[in-house]
Structure formats: structure tokens, C-alpha cells
Amino acid sequence: MQKIILLLVLTTFNLTFAQQKKKQILLFGSFHFENPGLDVAKVNTFNVMTDKSQKELENITDKIKKFGPDKIFVEWNYQKQAKLDQFFAKNTDSLLKNDSDERVQVALRSAKKLGHKKLYAIDYNETDFPYDSLVKEMKVANQLDLIKKNEETMKNYETDFNAKITKYSLTQLLLDVNKPDLSWYLQTAIKGGKTDNFVGAFLVSEWYRRNLYMYALITKLTESKDDKIMVLLGAGHTEIIREFVEHNPDFEIVELASVLK
Template sequence: MKKIALLLVFTIVFNTVSAQQKKKQILLLGTFHFENPGLDVAKINTFNVMTDKSQKELENITNKIKKFGPDKIFVEWNYQKQDKLDKFYNKNTDSLLHKNASEIVQVALRSAKKLEHKKLYGIDYKDTDFPYDSLVKGIEAANQFDLIKKNEESMKHYETDQNKKIAKYNLTELLLDINTKASNEDNIGWYLETANKGGKTDNFVGAFLVSEWYRRNLYMYALIQKLTESKDDKIMVLLGAGHTAMLREFVAHDPEFEIIELATVLK
């Protein structure tokens, strides 16, 4: 009887520890902005997701997301305006899908409706600064000519490369490419290799810009952590690729989550 009792206790402890160690799956879906307003520093051409071909792809993509089965979907929407997101989510779905080209509608809302979710979760944090013009002036004032050249070449290369891909790839290929390791590294690289160095030794305009970018993403990740409940086994985060690249760094040091690659979901 004692052996049976000990075995029972061991089984309970083992199952408890196993349950505690089970990680939540997080699909970090980085994207370009489907409705490109031209507000980003890099000027990227708009990809038309409203064509019949792209709409069929979006149906396939969101069907695969449904099969993955996230319990919650987080989007790039100001968290302070969740009430407006709730109202937006409850509008006529067919009308939104036919008129609104944003990735929030075409990917997140389309997926959430198929999953019969009651809402989407806004996690964007807007109260940060991104003083790019000041950075450029700081670099010029410091006579960092090599850095000026590197910044211009990097920006031009990025714009040219992305616009070539937009002209060549279909929507699925674009999204898969944006979520590769190389693309994620490029998204983070500019901040540390170029921006952070900007300014004279007593001018930290570059480091300030980088710190504000980190802060925005760190606050967004804090919202993901706070809004993910114990009952949630899987979540999806749909953000601009620059954000998801940064979030990957945070997840790597968070034992609660494990990243599920988009390529795995869409296979």
C-alpha cells in the first residue's frame, strides 16, 4: 500500500510540474501595412490585397490560422481605444472585408470571426517619441559622414529590396519572407548598428530614439502578458514586422511562451 501511495504522490507531482512547464504557444505574425499611409521613414509601395487572387490567399491564410486555433488575437491598435476596436469589430463583417484593406481587418478580424472570438485585443502604445529628423540633424552636426552614408545606403537598399519583392511575390510569399530570421535581424539591426551611434559624445539623440522604440515594444509586450490568461494555450500577435522582430527578443527570455513560426502554420 505504501508503494502505491508513493507512486500516486509521484504521479501527481510529476503531472503538476509538467503542467507548470507547459509553454503557451505564440504566433508572432509580422506584416507590412496593407494600407500604406506613407508615414514610415522608408517609402514602400502599396501591395493591393483586394484583388481576387490576394483575397483567395487571405482565405487560405486565415483558414490555417483557424486550424492553429489561437485563443486570443492581439493587434496594432491603441490599447487606450479598446472600446472603439470593440465597436469596429462588431460592424458588418462582409462590408469591412470588401472595403477595408488593413491587415487588422483582412487577417486579424477575418481570423477572429472564423474562430468565433468575441473581440480583438488592441496593444499598441502610442505615447513614445521617434525623433528621426533630430537623429539625422545630430549625425550631421557630429560630422559622422560614414554614418550618414551608411544610413542613406541602408534605407535605399531596404526600399529597393522591398519594392522588388512587392512587384514579384504574391501575398503569402511576402508574409513568409517578412517573418524569416534574416528579415527579423534586418529590422532590429538598423537601430543598433546605425541609429544608436548618432550624435556627438554629449548628444544621445540616437540612443534616445532606440530606447523609445524599445519602450514602445516593451509596453506592448507587457500588455500581451497581462491580457493572456492562464486558460489561454495559444495566442496570435499581428503587428508590423519591426514590432514582432523586437518581441521575439522578449519572448526568448520569457519561459511562459514558445514561438510558433508562420511557416509552420501555413505549411
Template sequence: MRTLLLMLLCACLNPVFSQTKKKQILVIGTFHFRNPGLDVAKVNTFNVMSDKSQQELESISNSIAKFAPAKIFVEWDYRKQDKLDDLYCKNLDSLMKKDANELVQIALRSAKKLKHPKLYGVDYKETSFPYDSLITQMKIAGQVGLVEEGVTTMKAYESAQNKKMAALSLRELLLDFNTKRSNDFSMQWYFGNASRGGKKDNFAGAFLVSEWYRRNLYMYALVQKLTEVKDDKVMVILGAGHIAMLREFIKFDPEFEIVELKDIL
């Protein structure tokens, strides 16, 4: 009897004993459908406007609608939410026929089916990405091996992705971009190559990595702040490199549990 009373008392006083249902967060890492060539890696553009890809996008967005996230967060400057709201208010049917951007083709398409009032921009742009300065400091430090390793890694990545672009369907590509292997690769260059850049008293590499880390952390902070108590499910669609880092943040956030794209398709 005494043991039972003690267990009941602990359950009442210690929140550890209470089980709180976690919010589900569907994370989708993607490539740029309308590739502007701004990334360091130069990957061929995939035609998402073909009949086959459009059919796949309809199927993907139907699966997202069935999952039913309460909010959809996208890679859009959070300070320009008003412009995102204006875009969302436009004729979406017409927009989807001419704009290949993944924000339009996946996020807007899904939000329309869910009858959401808006999308939520969570990108944070007030960081730098001094890639050229990093390469310069690597050369000054005599880190020729690191420079060559980075070039080799980038070319191998470009070649592999371009082969996939030519061989896989859009659905297959998206599933591939959301594998653990793909996510690990997205992070390896930053921590295995870039952070080493510069002489002992120069932290050009570590600074670049810290800025990339900060951008992703601030994006995740916005997801946390914009997710309300009533939102039991949310969705985040970002470039695959961003999603790779967000996965690490979510791992240590007791409020969320990840839902994989492969599990809803």
C-alpha cells in the first residue's frame, strides 16, 4: 500500500512520469526545381513541368494532404512574409502551370488542397557564406590537399546528382534526397573539410560553418515559435542541406517527432 501511494505521489509531482504526445513534423528536403545556379554545386535542372512529373506532384501533394499538417513552413525570407502572402493569394492554378519552383509545385499545391490560409516563411538571410574567402585562406595556409579534396567532392556530387536527374523520376529523386546517406553527405563537407580551413590563428572555415549553422538554427527557431499548441502536425520543406541540419535539432527537441516522406507516400 505504501509503495502504491508513493508511486501515485511521484506521478503527480514529477512531470517525467507524465507522457505528453509529441507533435509530428514532416520534413522534406528537396533540390531546386528551378535551379538558379546560385549553389556551390552546379546540378542540372530537372523538368518538373512534364506530364509525368506533374502527375507525381499531384500524387505527392495528395499524400501530404492526407497527412494533414496544420502549417507548412517554406524556404522564404521570414521578413518578407507579406510578399509570400501576396503570392499565395494569386491564381494558384495558373501559377502551378508556369512556375517550376518547388515552393509552388509542392508547398502551394499542398496548401491549396488543405485549404490553408497561408504558408509560413522561415528562411533567415542575415548570414554570410564566404566560400571564396575560405578557398583563399586554405591556399594561404598551404592546405592544397583540402582545396583539391573539396573540388573532387563537389565534382563527384555534381556527377552523381546529374546521373540521378537523368535516370530517376521526380518521386524517386525526392525520396533519395531524404535518405540518411544523402543527409549525411550534406553535412560532411562542412565538418570534414570546410571547418579545417585556414591557418592556426585564422578561422575562415569555422566561421563559414558557424554562419551556415546559425542560419539553420534560426530557421528552426522560427518553426518552433510559429508552431502553436493546437498544431499537432506541421510540415517543413527546405533545401536538402537545410533539412539535414534541422534533423539534428529536432532530435533533441522533446516537442517534435520526425515523420519521413517515405512513410506518407
């Protein structure tokens, strides 16, 4: 009888534990290794193809393998998953030697080490980012202090990042960009325009919408059998997605620093 009671207690405990177990999500925020110059702030390119950086990438992806994500999500248009599948199927050695994109150097390299068959595209590109209109409406509204603050924010970011490139290792730089300051959106951009003009709020809402849609895809593509996942995006994206994840009791955030230590 005691054995039966003990068995029932253990079974109940295991069921409760299974219900409470959270999926671990590694939010890997990155800068763009192949800097396309499309961001508002213009920064220099960090060369990840040097022998030193390649050794670091081997170490980084070895630690990702040890973490063991069941799926890796990347900043690739979700409507072009088939193209990503074709890209994934290419000769890995050739890509690693010739393509500096972070989706190759981090995501693809990790996926191959893990024995994954694919990467998962989650980027949503049907949003607007009317930065030129924002600056124009600041001028129309004669928001001189805001214009100055905006210019100083962009300049300080460029100067700071470019300085770090000259003295940081790749690993140090990646850990650093995983602590982005997003206050520009909610303290500067959102104020742009006259009181009856909401170009700033529209820009911010579109930025959040893009990230919210990516988060929606993460939740849809994460299956019950997946215990761990990794999301590799620009650090500005992962920081906002972090806000969404923190309100989802199904997920537990794993810090990049804890994986790379």
C-alpha cells in the first residue's frame, strides 16, 4: 500500500514538474557582420573573417552546441523560407570561408554542429520606418532641441561603436551589443512632429509591430517537443522581443553571457 501511495505521489510530482517546465530561449543579439549600411546610424564593419575571429566563432558555436537548442531562428524574411532552405543546403565549408554574414558564421555554423536540417526564417518586412519623414516633421515643428538630441544620439552611437571595434574582440563586442539602449524610440523619435502629427509614434509602432510579428512566428514555430531554442537577430530586435518573452510564462530567457562564459 505504501509503495502504491509513493508511486502516486511521484507520478503527481512528475506531472506537475512537466507542466511547469519552461522552454529555454537564448536571445542572441548581434550586430550585422556584413554591414549593409541600411541602418540610420552608420558604423564601420568589424572583420569577422580574420583568423582570430574565426577561432572565436568556433568557440562561440561550440558553446551554443553545448547549450543545445532544438531550433535556431534567424533574421530572414519568413515568406522566403524555401530560399533559406536552399541556402542552408549549400556547401557549408565554402560559405564559412566566403560569407561573413552572421546568419552563416553563427547560425549556420551552429546548426551544422547540432545536426539540424534547417534554420527558421522569422523576419517580417512589411512595415515602414519613415526616418526621413520624422526628421522633416521635426523641422516643420521647429523642434530644435529634439533635432539636436537626435543628431547627438546617432553620432554618439557611431563614435562609441567604432571605437569599440578597434579594441574589442568579437566575443566582447557581441556581449556588449546585447545590452542596447532603446530609449531613442520612446524618448526622442516618439516626440517628432506637431501635436497633430504622429509620424514619430507611427515609426515606433511600426518598429514594435515588426518585432511583435517575429515574436508571433517564434511562438508558432516552437513545438511542444522543443525544450530549447535560439533566436539570432540584430540586438535591437532581441531587446524588444525580450519584453514580450518576459510576459510569457512558457519561456525562460537564457542570457548569452551565461552561455559564452
